[in-house]
Amino acid sequence: MYFQQFPVTKCCLCGNSENLTGEHKIKAAALRKEFGKEPLMVGVSGESNRAMKLAQSVKSKHLKFKVRICETCNTSRTQQADREFDRFHGLVAERVKNNQDPLSVFSPELYLEGGDSYLNIFRYFAKLLCCHIAEVDGPIPTTLAEFAISRNSLNRIWLEIKVDPFFSHASSNFGVDQYAAHGGLIVNGDKNTKELNAYRSTITIGPVLYVFHICLETFEKEELQKIYPDFLTLCKAKFEQAKSNQASDWDLAQVGMNTNDA
Ligand SMILES: [Zn+2]
Numbered sequence: 001m002y003f004q005q006f007p008v009t010k011c012c013l014c015g016n017s018e019n020l021t022g023e024h025k026i027k028a029a030a031l032r033k034e035f036g037k038e039p040l041m042v043g044v045s046g047e048s049n050r051a052m053k054l055a056q057s058v059k060s061k062h063l064k065f066k067v068r069i070c071e072t073c074n075t076s077r078t079q080q081a082d083r084e085f086d087r088f089h090g091l092v093a094e095r096v097k098n099n100q101d102p103l104s105v106f107s108p109e110l111y112l113e114g115g116d117s118y119l120n121i122f123r124y125f126a127k128l129l130c131c132h133i134a135e136v137d138g139p140i141p142t143t144l145a146e147f148a149i150s151r152n153s154l155n156r157i158w159l160e161i162k163v164d165p166f167f168s169h170a171s172s173n174f175g176v177d178q179y180a181a182h183g184g185l186i187v188n189g190d191k192n193t194k195e196l197n198a199y200r201s202t203i204t205i206g207p208v209l210y211v212f213h214i215c216l217e218t219f220e221k222e223e224l225q226k227i228y229p230d231f232l233t234l235c236k237a238k239f240e241q242a243k244s245n246q247a248s249d250w251d252l253a254q255v256g257m258n259t260n261d262a
Contacts, residue, residue: 002220003139003228011070012134013077013127013145020068023131025182029086030205031063034180067134069127077149078127084120089205092161096207102161114153122157123148125212129157132185132201139228141199141220156214164209171207180205187235188213195221196235 010017091110092102105111111118126148133140146152167179183202190197200213216224224232 002142002217002223004142004145005137005139005228006134008067010068011073012067012140013069013073013130013149016070016072019071021071021074022064023067023069023074023127024064025128025131026063026180026203026205027082027085028063029082030089031180034206065131065135067131069131073149078123080116081120081123081127081148081150084117085124088121089208092208093206096163102208119153119155122155122159123150125157125159125210126155128182128203129185129199129201129212129214132182133199136185136234138185138199138231139224141214141216144214158213158215160211162209162211163207164204167204167207167209179207183211186213187238189235189239194232194236196224196232197221 004015006012006015009020011020088105088111091105095102095104106113106118111121126144130140130145130148141156143152143154144156147154147156164179164181166181170179181202181204183200186200186202187196188198188200189195196216198213198215200211202209202211204210
């Protein structure tokens with residue numbers, strides 16, 4: 001079995017049903033740093049009617065996943081990854097501010113490929129992706145969940161770092177300089193075989209857009225077909241809906257894609 005799918009009464013990462021807590025869609029520490037005590041508006045990138053809600057504070061329920069993770073997963077198993085992401089985002093934001101290539105952060109002095117600090121950045125994105133998949137009751141690749149909670153070192157996450165197009169637009173047109181967003185769960189499918197190829201998501205903090213995805217292996221696609229046909233049907237229905245709504249270049253750019261990817 002290559003996927004796991006737990007009910008909301010269990011931790012979506014490990015299946016434990018005790019001491020469940022809510023996980024932030026965007027890190028509270030990163031939000032506090034970005035927004036300070038400013039009022040916070042919450043929206044979802046890529047939604048054409050950008051319905052914004054006012055979040056009372058970074059602890060708002062609007063900023064948390066409905067799915068839960070257990071206290072052990074939330075603390076000892078992922079805290080190092082959370083802290084590494086804070087450091088990583090600081091380094092990336094500094095580079096973006098100085099018009100430097102954000103990817104230069106992956107230098108051997110800062111992040112040696114395959115080292116603990118390096119893997120911890122990707123474990124953080126893996127945890128977010130697992131939560132986004134669980135949020136729509138989707139099957140999570142077991143190796144991805146295990147990677148997120150440090151049970152393996154198999155990094156399947158592909159990461160791109162960009163300057164968020166909405167941030168640039170809002171900043172130059174409306175003088176908005178504090179902005180954060182997440183892209184929810186995006187699934188990529190094959191036009192011909194109708195197979196599900198990849199899970200992806202995004203987060204934006206200030207001007208920095210992180211786009212992260214995993215590609216599914218053949219044996220995983222086979223298991224999806226056999227055991228999770230309802231989820232595939234749901235994805236197909238969403239895809240048809242998106243096609244009839246014609247996602248604009250703008251909507252796609254906001255979730256880190258271009259028209260060729262759609
Ligand atoms: Zn857990």
